[in-house]
Amino acid sequence: MASLVVSLVVTGAAAWHTYKDGYEDAAAEFELVTAEAADVLVARFRKFQVALDGVAGLVRVVPDLTAPVFTEYVSAMRLDAGLPDGTRLALIEPLGQGDPADFAARMAARGLHGTVVYPETPGEDALVVTFIAPRDPQADEIGLNIGADPARRAVALAARDSAEIRLAPYGTGGAGQEDLPGLMLLRPIYAPGTDRANTEGLREGFVGWAAFPLVGTQVLADLTPLQPETYDYAIHLGPEATPETLVYDSATDASGAADSPRFQRTAQLDLFGQVVTISWSSRPGFEAAHVDRNHLLLMAFGSILAVMLAALLRAQAQRERSVTELVRVRTADLEAQRSQNDSIINNPHLGIVITDGSGVVLRSNPAAHTMLSAADCVGHSLDAVLPGATALGEDRQARMALRVDGEGRALSVKRDTWQTPEGATRSTFFLRDVTREEQDAQRVAETEQRLELALRAAEIGVFEFDLATGQSHVSDTWKRIMGVSDAGADFDYQGYFEARIDPDDFVVLKANDFACINGDTDRTVNEFRITRDDGTRWMRSDAMVSRRCADGRALTLTGTQVDITDSIEMEMVKHQFIATVSHELRTPLTAVNGAVTLMQAAEGEALSSQGRRLLEMARKNVDRLTVLVSDILDLQHVQTGNMRFKMDDVEITPLLRDARDQILPIARAAELNVAIHAPAHHLHHGLDRGRMLQVLANLLSNACKFAPAGSTVTLGATEGPEGLRLFVRDAGPGVPDTFRSSLFKPFRQADNSDSRDKGGTGLGLSIAREIVERMGGEIGYTRTEAGYTEFFILMRPQINRPVAEVRRQAAG
Structure with a gap:
């Protein structure tokens, strides 16, 4: 074994050194190729600079430049300069915050009709594309305000103040290429005789910018003839190579890119005031041409010798392990089978009884003893403890009833029949107590x-x-x-x-x-x-x-x-009765009010102080009844659907101001301030402006009744995920907890004595709720963490149409 290890180590070391030498040679060649590509990129941008100088010269020579002249010049110059297909040149001019109609008229005189500035930049001068050639009819950029992008505006102004060409991001890369990133070269143009010694002189003589929009796929592709087979490259605008700074990536325009390139290189170039980062990665073609396989041959030869030796040694050891493993597996299988049988036999919920061919019990588990209430039934006939069990057909299942200790018991019995190796017949009976299941089923029924x-x-x-x-x-x-x-x-x-x-x-x-x-x-x-x-x-x-x-x-x-037909008809009768009574009360109330007013005007000085007091009391009560009748009619109209709503796109801030102006006399009389918490932006929402103004006036009036003198009532609006939220907030005592459930019900007031002092009919909040809900919103009350009373209105899109709306339309 030691000899095998030594041979493998020596073979691996020799193969490694061979591989390392080949890799270093390929890396050096890759660096030369990519350095050449960087030089080509710089030269290409210098060619673009020449084209921009030509546009600047045209602007200085032709003061009254028109669109046809600009287009003809650019077409000729593109051919002479050998610019890539798809490239375009543009003229960008600063435009003050004047009348857009003046700009349109000026552009019409230059041969371009119907031109508008987009997008607008309120408070800042627009930097507008006035000429571009060739034009793309699918995505014309005449009138585009490049100053709407803060990054492009900053670069353009820096070019103006430095008299130098600057490189800026172009966002989409130009018309017709909305999904492609790009760049834009901006060359400042000055009038003849401009003082270039200081910034003030440059700004005074500034005319505009000659612009070169660069779409990455058009002007940055194919740097050298070797590129498609040798390397992929990505160009980023800035010192960091991130997805946000990516301008061009050749890998997206080609197939067969290496998943894990062996050679990579990054360089940074200073182009027209911007740092441009280029990252190269080798392609499979380059890697295949620079792979030294000598180390593989060496490694293979040494490995074959080592493997042959190892195979001989392993074959002998394998035979020994196979015998040992076979014994272990067989032993484990037998143990697992025994454990499985024990788990089945000892299952407390499954009774098992094994009988011979004549039905005599040979074996049973404890669960069967419990179900059959038999301590041990081995040696006895199964029919003695479970009548009819042996009559159950082979591989059949049935439910059987028992009486155990005077109580009924239901068992599910399944029989399986099998043969022993000696040919003797055996039957296994599986018992399950289903008494509770049957009782539960009976109770459910x-x-x-x-x-x-x-x-x-x-x-x-x-x-x-x-x-x-x-x-x-x-x-x-x-x-x-x-x-x-x-x-x-x-x-x-x-x-x-x-x-x-x-x-x-x-x-x-x-x-x-x-x-x-x-x-x-x-x-x-x-x-x-x-x-x-x-x-x-x-x-x-x-x-x-x-x-x-x-x-x-x-x-x-x-x-x-x-x-619900009867309840619907009863509700309609109720509404008709209320409407009739309210209309009938208006006429006598008008007459009484007129009589009291005439008496106060004609006989006021002649009456005693007590008489004047009585007349004033009568007038106040007539006014109170008139308000009550009007509120009842409003409530009846909105509940029956007769109140019409005109839904419009309403700006919220003016709505808040109008509501505040309506309530100011009441607030001043109560020595209160009314503040508006307006949204930071122009917030709009779909609603009936007049009805919402009615609701806000009611909530503000209630706040003025209960807020302490000298405090501030706040009217505001916010917008969040749930929709538009309007609120009225005051420092009053709030609504008692016991009354909150009745707050928006008609003719309900928290304190009768207070209501007499403060006035009111108890219908205002009920009417407000009906109006808000008819507009698809919600109204509610809360107590803020700071202890303020707050009524709020939440306007959000409805999912369910109000359930009573159909009925109301039918009644109306």
């Missing part, structure tokens, strides 16, 4: 029967919709309230339901069901109309996903359905 009776008494129908088959399973109560009669076993209940539901209501129901099935909501609640033979009935359903598969996909939708 009784519970289901009681539930069915309860649902039938409450007229609640139950349905289960199988999403895979599209079929529904329904209870008898569901059939009755849907008017189903004489339904056979193959009756299509789902088809019957879809044929009877109102089409408009069915659209809403399907949208809500889909949201629940998709997991957007926990349940789907709907109110809809059903056409039966005896007329139209209103129904309400409440369902949820009852089963999902392992990947989360819904399988069944289970729910209840009730007939």
